[in-house]
Every structure is written in C-alpha cells, then in structure tokens.
Amino acid sequence: MELTKERIQEMKDIMEKEYGKEYTWKEATEAAYNMQNLAHVLYDFMIEDMKRQKRLEENPKGFHLDGEGYTCAICGQSCSKENTWYDKYGVKCMACQKGVDRKQVPASIAKNRDNWYSSYDLQSCFNVRSSTIRKWVREGVLKPRTITNDDKKPHIQVFLIKDNKDTLPPKKLVESKTIKETKNGQDWFRVEPWYKFVDPFEYLKSYKIMKYMKYSDPPTGQKYDYKFEYTHQSKKSKQ
C-alpha cells in the first residue's frame, strides 16, 4: 500500500524526536515502509493465532497444524502438517509430543524455556562441545531426560534444572548480554557471553558444573577476558 506524505512526515517527526537528530526524507520513507510491512506481518500472525485459539477450544487436547515450516518448541527441528502438534503449550513435532505423552518430559518445557537447558544451550553457555556433554551424561555429572523415537532410539536429550539442581545454575545467570558501542557516530551492537563480565568461578561457585571448567588468565590489562573451557582436571585453585 502506498503511504501518504503525511504518514512519512509523521514517521520523520517521531524518529527525530526519539533519536534527537535529523533524518532525510529517503530515510523516513524507508522506515515508514518497513513499519508498514512489520504491521502486516503482525496482523497476519494475530489472525493465525486467533484461528488456532478457536480450534483449540473445540479440540482442547490439540491438533495438527496446516501448513509447513513450523519450529518445534522442544527440539527446535522444523516440522510440517501431520508431523506437528499444537496445544496450549505451543507447537511441537510429533516425536517430542509423543515424548510428552510417554511422560519422558513435562509438557510445560515447550512453553517455558527457563526451566531447562537444551544440549545447544549448554554448549553455548559453557563454551563446551557436544562430545563433552555426552561425556558428562555418561559420567553422571548431568542427568538428562531422553525423548525416544518409536523405534526407541533417542530423539533428543534435555536437561531440567530441577533434575540437576546443584549442578546447573538458573538460566538467567548465564544469559549473554548485548553491548552497545558507538563508533563514528554510529551505534553497533554485539553479543558477549556472561563469563566476559564476571569472575565465572566466583559467580557460579555454588554450582557443581564449575568443577569441570577451567580458565586461562586474561591478557594483561583485560580483567575478565578469560578463556573459559572444559577441563579434564579438577578445578584449579586461583592464585
């Protein structure tokens, strides 16, 4: 849809007021069209969601979604049509839904990501490889929940915090942070892991996972730029 000059002027005024600098007509036009596209996407999304809620009232146990390319809220894999299941906890693939039905994992993990770690979460939060996580599982350091396929082979493993209470910290402690930098008048954003901002061993000292981690000293002048990694040895004492 074509935007009127008044709409673009409105956008220009809002941007200038918000960011305290002048914008060109071209920049304001671009921003206004981007905003319009976003509004369309949100509108479509809302309509889709309303339709689903209505269907859910008629089928409280859930149903397959029409269409393709949904993302499973548990394993993160893409799923379509008969391989989807939608209920009050969100969209899941059928393998994960069957895992819920078999009580291998609680249904609520599809809705609440704060109570559990995926293998990928552990890899990124603790800078370890998937092979390290498998080793931790073999050695009993981590207690997994395994969702199996119909042929009883593992589909995915997840790590509930309540099963690993003394070992894994609440996820909000290990969230990465977005840092803003201003260079030549432009704002840049980058994401840094939590362990760049604190002494990880002090910060997470009450969690057993730290017994299996090590760090090398930060380069001179940089207080917290540790190389944070998995160790085969026991925790080093800090000098």
Ligand SMILES: [Zn+2]
């Ligand atoms: Zn899944």
